[in-house]
Amino acid sequence: MGKRIEIDPITRLEGHGKIEIFLNDKGEVERAYLSIPELRGFEVFCRGKPVEMMPQITARICGVCPTAHHIASAKACDDVYEVDPPVAAKKLREMLYNMFMFEDHLLHFYILGGPDFIVGPGAPKEQRNVVGVIQTVGLDTGKKLIAMRRRVRELMTFLAGKVIHPVWALPGGVTRGLDPSQQQRFITVAREAVEFARFTLQTFREIVLKNREYVEFITSDAYTHRTYYMGLVDPQNRVNFYDGDIRVVDPQGKEYIRFPAREYLQHLAEHVEPWTYIKFLYLKKVGWKGFVDGEASGIYAVAPLARLNVADGMATEEAQAAYQEMYQALGTRPVHHTLAMHWARVVEIMYAAERFLELAADPDITSQRIRMIPRTSSGEGVGVVEAPRGTLFHHYWTDTKGLIQKANLLVATQNNAARIAMSVDKAARHLIHDGKVSEEVLNLVEMAFRAYDPCHACGTHSLPGHFAFSVRLWDARGKVIKEIRNGSVERS
Amino acid sequence: MDPPKQNIVLGLGNTMHGDDGIGIWIVEKLQHRLQALADVWVTEEMGLRLLDFLSGYRTAVIVDSVKTEQGVEGELHFLNLSDFAALPYCGCHQVGLPEMALLAETMGIPFPETVHILGIEIEDPYRVGNTLSPSLKKKVPLLMQQVEKKIERLLGG
Numbered sequence: 001m002g003k004r005i006e007i008d009p010i011t012r013l014e015g016h017g018k019i020e021i022f023l024n025d026k027g028e029v030e031r032a033y034l035s036i037p038e039l040r041g042f043e044v045f046c047r048g049k050p051v052e053m054m055p056q057i058t059a060r061i062c063g064v065c066p067t068a069h070h071i072a073s074a075k076a077c078d079d080v081y082e083v084d085p086p087v088a089a090k091k092l093r094e095m096l097y098n099m100f101m102f103e104d105h106l107l108h109f110y111i112l113g114g115p116d117f118i119v120g121p122g123a124p125k126e127q128r129n130v131v132g133v134i135q136t137v138g139l140d141t142g143k144k145l146i147a148m149r150r151r152v153r154e155l156m157t158f159l160a161g162k163v164i165h166p167v168w169a170l171p172g173g174v175t176r177g178l179d180p181s182q183q184q185r186f187i188t189v190a191r192e193a194v195e196f197a198r199f200t201l202q203t204f205r206e207i208v209l210k211n212r213e214y215v216e217f218i219t220s221d222a223y224t225h226r227t228y229y230m231g232l233v234d235p236q237n238r239v240n241f242y243d244g245d246i247r248v249v250d251p252q253g254k255e256y257i258r259f260p261a262r263e264y265l266q267h268l269a270e271h272v273e274p275w276t277y278i279k280f281l282y283l284k285k286v287g288w289k290g291f292v293d294g295e296a297s298g299i300y301a302v303a304p305l306a307r308l309n310v311a312d313g314m315a316t317e318e319a320q321a322a323y324q325e326m327y328q329a330l331g332t333r334p335v336h337h338t339l340a341m342h343w344a345r346v347v348e349i350m351y352a353a354e355r356f357l358e359l360a361a362d363p364d365i366t367s368q369r370i371r372m373i374p375r376t377s378s379g380e381g382v383g384v385v386e387a388p389r390g391t392l393f394h395h396y397w398t399d400t401k402g403l404i405q406k407a408n409l410l411v412a413t414q415n416n417a418a419r420i421a422m423s424v425d426k427a428a429r430h431l432i433h434d435g436k437v438s439e440e441v442l443n444l445v446e447m448a449f450r451a452y453d454p455c456h457a458c459g460t461h462s463l464p465g466h467f468a469f470s471v472r473l474w475d476a477r478g479k480v481i482k483e484i485r486n487g488s489v490e491r492s
Numbered sequence: 493m494d495p496p497k498q499n500i501v502l503g504l505g506n507t508m509h510g511d512d513g514i515g516i517w518i519v520e521k522l523q524h525r526l527q528a529l530a531d532v533w534v535t536e537e538m539g540l541r542l543l544d545f546l547s548g549y550r551t552a553v554i555v556d557s558v559k560t561e562q563g564v565e566g567e568l569h570f571l572n573l574s575d576f577a578a579l580p581y582c583g584c585h586q587v588g589l590p591e592m593a594l595l596a597e598t599m600g601i602p603f604p605e606t607v608h609i610l611g612i613e614i615e616d617p618y619r620v621g622n623t624l625s626p627s628l629k630k631k632v633p634l635l636m637q638q639v640e641k642k643i644e645r646l647l648g649g
Contacts, residue, residue: 041620060508060536061620107540111595130595142599150544165536 019445020275021428025476027435032428034421034449035276046407051080051381051398055169058394058409067100067156067166068387069394069409071242074169075383076394079262080402081171081374088367089173092159094242095186095359096168097385099156101241102193102352103149104388105304105345108453109200110137110145113342116447117214118207128443137203148196151189158182173371180366190357194318197353201322204346209329218339219330222430223448226251226293226336227419228283228300231307232386233258238315239307239351241386247310248283251295253334256283261384264393268410269298271418280418281410291422299422302390302415303452304344309334316358319351338423341451377402387412389453413454423448435481437473499530499647500549500604504556506536510621511614511628515555518612518632518639525640529647543592543601552604553643554589558611566631568638569611608646610639 021032042061049057054077058069071093078085085093110118114133123132134142159178160168168174178186208214217223233247234240246264248256259267269284282288282298289297300306314320326343327333335344359365383394390412397406413420427448431441475481503519506512516534523532530553533545546552558569573593589607596603612635614628624632 045620045622057508060506064538111540130591131598134595134598139599142595143601146543146599146601153541153544 029429032425034424072383072385072394076381077171079381083172083374085173089370098352098356177370186360190360193353197350223338229306229309231310237312239311299418301419305341316354322347501530503534510619512617557614563613567613571609573607
């Protein structure tokens with residue numbers, strides 16, 4: 001008999017993701033907590049490294065959103081060296097960035113979030129997986145999706161090197177421009193992307209909006225929080241993933257503040273809780289009032305729904321129409337329903353594809369003036385982008401030689417952490433009663449955090465490759481009465 | 493459809509996460525020695541993105557780090573894809589290897605008939621740093637021998 005091996009994500013040190021649900025004597029939820037891993041030692045590792053290496057270093061920290069870190073880091077380097085990249089370099093960066101947003105959002109819509117809202121939350125457990133999604137959207141759609149993502153990623157590799165290790169953006173611009181002979185290739189794929197985005201919008205209308213159960217879930221109180229929202233906007237207050245000012249709106253949708261990225265420390269602060277490693281960001285001047293909704297609480301959200309909530313509209317035609325359709329259908333602005341995040345993500349897929357096409361066809365994009373050589377250094381720089389999962393800040397301090405003295409990264413999931421914690425707690429309270437809990441109910445609780453597309457990949461990705469996660473239910477006497485783990489493997 | 497290529501050896505991990513990158517360290521060092529048997533690649537990508545590497549091959553050998561309950565650092569585990577159960581749903585950001593295989597099967601995407609997994613036991617996959625821990629580094633020469641011998645046995649004919 002072979003050796004018995006247990007590969008259990010729960011044993012993978014203290015940092016695995018988990019939801020802990022505590023019941024009282026009556027079997028009602030006393031409190032539910034979400035805890036996720038923390039990246040350890042990153043600042044120490046960066047110290048002494050040349051700042052221009054940071055776009056490569058930070059891109060390798062995360063296997064899920066390397067492009068977001070690469071571009072945010074390059075922008076922070078621009079700021080350190082007080083250099084404004086040429087127009088073509090900025091447009092090339094923005095084009096690459098929209099290609100990345102397009103393919104990343106597609107992955108979430110069809111594959112990761114799909115089991116919840118394409119197959120449906122009430123579907124049998126054995127159907128709530130990638131196979132169930134493909135059966136619902138059709139095999140041809142699945143094949144189109146794989147082919148579309150591959151074509152976009154091939155062009156990203158052509159432009160910037162390996163997607164996971166882009167060696168391209170650097171202080172003052174990019175290393176490689178777009179040769180005019182290649183422009184048509186990009187335009188062709190961008191047109192296909194727009195077409196696929198239209199198809200995705202239609203798929204959403206046909207499959208998701210006709211799923212009455214899911215639509216009821218979207219607007220249910222269990223998945224609703226009235227918080228502030230934050231995101232990047234262009235000068236006309238339209239969504240922009242690459243550049244602009246940070247805009248924050250209050251729970252009524254009124255602009256609370258608008259500021260350049262460099263001022264983020266004046267407006268954001270961190271709160272620490274004893275039960276998790278994650279630091280909860282909140283609006284400093286509103287203050288930390290605990291895990292509560294409302295105008296008096298500094299908790300805010302980022303990511304697709306927040307981006308749409310802070311904007312007055314979208315900068316491209318079909319995305320604008322989709323934006324209006326969503327707000328008209330849901331009847332309010334801002335939309336406070338967490339599960340509407342998936343709808344907002346589809347609107348952004350349309351925007352990313354249209355913006356990709358605009359930039360691919362832009363005459364400036366083939367200019368070979370792609371770098372401004374840095375000549376001075378301020379010793380400090382901040383870069384910001386909208387990652388798929390929300391606002392991402394990179395902040396570096398350097399010595400006179402440009403060596404990193406200190407680095408601070410605020411990742412999207414930290415911005416969302418407080419609201420995610422509230423969402424998990426509220427969903428658990430609404431859905432679990434009399435101590436009765438099934439896997440289906442726990443899945444509905446998990447849906448509350450899956451909608452945010454939280455990224456924990458900056459942890460690690462040892463086998464079997466999925467994020468280690470567990471849900472544990474505790475009774476009033478401190479005994480675990482149910483536990484669900486993912487990825488457990490036993491072998492004899 | 494292109495005819496299937498024969499073999500791929502794929503080293504996985506994240507070399508920015510210390511020992512998590514052991515699969516990449518080992519496969520890079522063995523690259524020249526294994527080229528006669530297979531196409532040899534390393535990548536820090538994960539999940540669905542690995543389909544781009546694996547699709548079209550008949551047999552794949554994946555070398556990656558693994559963290560098990562009773563494992564000893566540097567221990568080599570021999571596993572097959574069937575040892576990993578696919579998740580009942582994709583609850584988190586990544587699609588793991590089992591879900592990827594399931595997706596490929598469902599969609600008729602050419603996927604290796606056989607996937608061998610060589611998992612190298614590590615202590616801490618969370619440390620940031622682009623070097624191996626001293627204790628694992630000492631075991632690299634032995635691990636190289638073990639991995640090479642195993643791959644020769646699996647793919648050598």
